[in-house]
Amino acid sequence: MQVEVKPETLAAPAEPVLRVENLKAYYQMNYFGVSREVRAVDDITLTIHRNEIYGIAGESSSGKSSLIKTIAGAIRPPLRVVSGSVRFDFGGRTLDVYDDPQAMKAARWRHLSYVMQGSMNVLNPVRRVKHAFHDFAFRHMGLSPSAFRARVEAHLEQIGLDPQVLEAYPHQLSGGMRQRLAIGLATVCEPEFIIADEPTTALDVLVQQDVLALIKDVQSRLGSSIIFVTHDMTVHAAIADRIGIIYAGRLVEEGPAQAMFARPQHPYTAHLIASLPRIGDTTRRQSLPGKPPNLADPPSGCRFHPRCPLAITKCETESPPLEPRGEGRVACWRAGEVAAA
Amino acid sequence: MSALLQLDHVGRSYPVGGLFARGKMQAVKDLSFTLDAEKPEIFTIVGESGSGKTTTARMILGNEVPTSGAIHFLGKDVTTIRSRSDRLAFMAKVQPIFQNPFEAFNPLTTLDFYLFSTARRFLGLKARSEIDAAADKALQHVGLSLAEVRGRYSHELSGGQLQRIAVARALIPGPKLIVADEPVSMVDASLRMSIVNLFRTLRDDLGVTIIYITHDLSTAYYISDRVIIMHRGEVIEAGEARAVLGHPSQEYSRALRNAVLPPDPVAARRIINERLERRRSGLAEGAG
Numbered sequence: 001m002q003v004e005v006k007p008e009t010l011a012a013p014a015e016p017v018l019r020v021e022n023l024k025a026y027y028q029m030n031y032f033g034v035s036r037e038v039r040a041v042d043d044i045t046l047t048i049h050r051n052e053i054y055g056i057a058g059e060s061s062s063g064k065s066s067l068i069k070t071i072a073g074a075i076r077p078p079l080r081v082v083s084g085s086v087r088f089d090f091g092g093r094t095l096d097v098y099d100d101p102q103a104m105k106a107a108r109w110r111h112l113s114y115v116m117q118g119s120m121n122v123l124n125p126v127r128r129v130k131h132a133f134h135d136f137a138f139r140h141m142g143l144s145p146s147a148f149r150a151r152v153e154a155h156l157e158q159i160g161l162d163p164q165v166l167e168a169y170p171h172q173l174s175g176g177m178r179q180r181l182a183i184g185l186a187t188v189c190e191p192e193f194i195i196a197d198e199p200t201t202a203l204d205v206l207v208q209q210d211v212l213a214l215i216k217d218v219q220s221r222l223g224s225s226i227i228f229v230t231h232d233m234t235v236h237a238a239i240a241d242r243i244g245i246i247y248a249g250r251l252v253e254e255g256p257a258q259a260m261f262a263r264p265q266h267p268y269t270a271h272l273i274a275s276l277p278r279i280g281d282t283t284r285r286q287s288l289p290g291k292p293p294n295l296a297d298p299p300s301g302c303r304f305h306p307r308c309p310l311a312i313t314k315c316e317t318e319s320p321p322l323e324p325r326g327e328g329r330v331a332c333w334r335a336g337e338v339a340a341a
Numbered sequence: 342m343s344a345l346l347q348l349d350h351v352g353r354s355y356p357v358g359g360l361f362a363r364g365k366m367q368a369v370k371d372l373s374f375t376l377d378a379e380k381p382e383i384f385t386i387v388g389e390s391g392s393g394k395t396t397t398a399r400m401i402l403g404n405e406v407p408t409s410g411a412i413h414f415l416g417k418d419v420t421t422i423r424s425r426s427d428r429l430a431f432m433a434k435v436q437p438i439f440q441n442p443f444e445a446f447n448p449l450t451t452l453d454f455y456l457f458s459t460a461r462r463f464l465g466l467k468a469r470s471e472i473d474a475a476a477d478k479a480l481q482h483v484g485l486s487l488a489e490v491r492g493r494y495s496h497e498l499s500g501g502q503l504q505r506i507a508v509a510r511a512l513i514p515g516p517k518l519i520v521a522d523e524p525v526s527m528v529d530a531s532l533r534m535s536i537v538n539l540f541r542t543l544r545d546d547l548g549v550t551i552i553y554i555t556h557d558l559s560t561a562y563y564i565s566d567r568v569i570i571m572h573r574g575e576v577i578e579a580g581e582a583r584a585v586l587g588h589p590s591q592e593y594s595r596a597l598r599n600a601v602l603p604p605d606p607v608a609a610r611r612i613i614n615e616r617l618e619r620r621r622s623g624l625a626e627g628a629g
Contacts, residue, residue, distance in 0.1 A: 059529045059530075059531050059532070060499070060500060060528075060529045061499070160620065160623075175390075204389045204390055204556065205389065205556055205557075205558070205597065205600040205601065206389060206596065206597065206600045208600065208602075209600055209602065209612065209613065209616055210616065210620075212613050212616075213613050213616040213617045213620055214620070216613055216614075216617055217617050217620060217621070231529035231530050231531075232530060233530060233604055234602040234603070234604045234609060235602070237602065237603070237604055237605060237606045237609040237610075238602050238606075238609035238610060238612070238613050239610075239613060257606045258606045258607065261604070261605060261606050271531070272530065272531060273604065275530070275531060275534045276530070276559075276604035277534070277537075277559040277560050277562065277563040278559060278562075278603060278604060279558060279559055279562045279586055279587065279598070279601060280562070280587055281563075282562070282563055282583075284538070285534045285538070285563070286534075287531065287532070287534045287535030287538060288531055288535075291499055291501075291502065292499050
């Protein structure tokens, strides 16, 4: 008997690819006997599924870059993992980033790759582009040099670049081309998981949409998962399936992009979305009062309370847990009242 | 109407190439506009990188000499300012704000030094108390106070605060015109609006005209009175901001306008998906 599979049931069973549990990563510094601890990643739990784009948003120095560096296992002292775990699941094989450095090394680039912030930093200015591909990807692919070259050329054509760029030096290419190359480098091994740090921040407006479409294209073709970081909420709106909002090292809200933009549940998220300027609308946008918290000495209770329009006494003393609510999760004592305010 | 700033057919070219292959790169071509001295406004120059908007800013500030045309500030030709005192008087009236607040300040110098030395140089103040009062007054305009800034170094403050201090420093000499070159591109979205709102306050309360240079069309629409769109050194479209950015008439300005992603998942996704379809069909044609 033939069983008909509905498209919805195909999409529904989402296998987790990445599980981050109670992750704490602090910058621990000790100068002249004075120790200082900056809690950049503080007790974060999140799960990312196969074939999903997960966006992390937050202001500068909120710990969003520290979080993805910790997830990638690309940290060095003074940033240290204090507790918690980061586990990937690649084809049924579980990989603990901080438990098995040898397996992690083998998985890097093959299963897990990284699009770095600022495409200029990826390519060596005095070597031709082809060397970058060779250095990053050759030993992970197990191909002969000529087969490798053919594969890279085919891959570049897929992402809309002329294979001739392999013979070019980075300064001969435009910013948009270099950003494409950075994405090409990260995806040539067809990894299951891609980490991207501010993939479009340094780009011109006209190039930005192209690069976003390219990321989306590569992701849907490979069926891989992406976690990316940017403070630009419009980029999240354009490609993220789910968004996580980070404030002062903590995840304060998480949910599907459309639901979050329609009904933000945390006052900070509500502010971020309300402050976005739109063409055709000149009503005055309010900016957030106060200054970003110092992560070496974060505010007590809910870390957002000194700047929050809805803060009550409870917020000053008790830190709200991240709890399921609506279609996502939120950490706020007054989550139900955010939409009304 | 008396003109605060008048640009007449201003052009700037740079020589490129070596000894035998001389060429010229025209960074700015035939640029003309006038700012009214009586009516303070936010005048925005929009363009991509390489459109000549920063060269324009540098010419207005007198850091760069136009190769053709003339720039007049309050009736005086900017390029003919020679003497030290004239230069100082001009600089007091035209102040810059730069792109990256983290790079604009020396990390080894306390921030109050910039405020104090500006007060000393342009206002000729000598007494400690007068200098402090001038710095504090300027900081009050941007929502800070001298007590918060005194003795601090640039790494101790956030990007938004640093950019506010940069604005406060520019306000000390009592300028008529502030040239802000990409002042919000390095600060993140939530602080962006506070800087942009500050410009509006300066225009309304202090009567300062602001030349706002940006590639961000949505903040340009939000605060500008007038706007010009530049492309490869030429003005493509100019006029009242709501009209130009809301309903652009030229093809290039329309493309620029459409490149702005709306802060709405449904609409933004549709744009990206359309582009994706075009990409895929383009690739299929190329292969076939």
